[in-house]
Amino acid sequence: MTKRPFVLWLIWQNTETRQRYHIGNLSSLDGEFTFAYELSGKRRTLLEAMKNGYRPHLAFRDIHKVYKSNRLFDAFARRLPDKRRPDFKELLQSYGLSNNYTEMDLLRATGGRLATDPYEFVAPIYRYDNHFDFDFYVAGWRYYEGENALNALKVGDDVTFELDEMNPKDKKAVVVLTTQSGYKLGYVPAFYSGFMHDVMKNNGTYSAKVESVHPDAKPQQKVNISVVGESDITEYQGAGFDIMERFEMV
Known part of the structure; x- marks a missing residue:
């Protein structure tokens, strides 16, 4: 059976209206990273964000492309705390992470937030069966x-x-x-x-x-x-509702 990937949603905030949108999905499975824009659904996803001022990230210009890499994309890796900082171990502990953390673990814990832009990562809605x-x-x-x-x-x-x-x-x-x-x-x-x-x-x-x-x-x-x-909901015009229906459970 196919393993369940580690998935995070990429969120963009309009700094004027303060409204936030789920614009893409980053996943990791067996050492491969994948990023794709969230084109499904009608509520608070990429197309609605673009109507409200969003422009695709410079590192991911093609909104229809599925980007793949054998390491975390540089655009996202730069959002992680520097492992060389003297308080890095204490930082891990503050987020409840062990020394065996993965980059995706740390990205989820910190949100990958920077003071210089309106992006952050959040956990998805996991759904399987009901x-x-x-x-x-x-x-x-x-x-x-x-x-x-x-x-x-x-x-x-x-x-x-x-x-x-x-x-x-x-x-x-x-x-x-x-x-x-x-x-x-x-x-x-x-x-x-x-x-x-x-x-x-x-x-x-x-x-x-x-x-x-x-x-x-x-x-x-x-x-x-x-x-x-x-829930017995079978259709939902929202942000990535079917994220877990795309993959089989382990």
């Missing part, structure tokens, strides 16, 4: 009640989602709330929320918990939420 799972950092943290709840939040705490269909910026917006106190922490990021909206509207089931809490991190990386669930 099961799905994904994790995300709460979006819009600085604008809501997250700081009021932060000291009381613990790893493993349940959170709940609520649809916000009257949201003027996103009709498929999904709010993240603490279960006990009802604090509004923020939102599910838009490149995931279309999927989660459709799951909730179609009687899917889910469980969402606090995966990690980082009080001293930047607002967009304060709290990570993990989600697992089941």
Whole structure:
């Protein structure tokens, strides 16, 4: 059976509107790296991003090409922390990584963020049969009640989602709330929320918990939420919904 590749979504943010889009997929399998733009779906993917100001990365100019390499593409490798920095081991520990980490592990942990551009890497929605799972950092943290709840939040705490269909910026917006106190922490990021909206509207089931809490991190990386669930949705016009249906499980 074909092995499951390690997949990350490449996200681009419009710096004026602050809207984020899933524009491509980076995968690694048996020492080969692959990058391709996300052309499927109608919501928050490449074509919508291009209508809102995005231009293809200079290292990947052809949006229809599947790029392959036997090492991590230079455009992405330069986003990793320098292994020569004196605090590199401490940095790995801060991300929960061992000395046996891979470049994809580190790219996922750090997001590959640079201060000089609006790109980042995030984990995809994994889906196989009726099961799905994904994790995300709460979006819009600085604008809501997250700081009021932060000291009381613990790893493993349940959170709940609520649809916000009257949201003027996103009709498929999904709010993240603490279960006990009802604090509004923020939102599910838009490149995931279309999927989660459709799951909730179609009687899917889910469980969402606090995966990690980082009080001293930047607002967009304060709290990570993990989600697992089941849904019978067979069609979804969203960002890479079928990512796991493209590959057989190990």
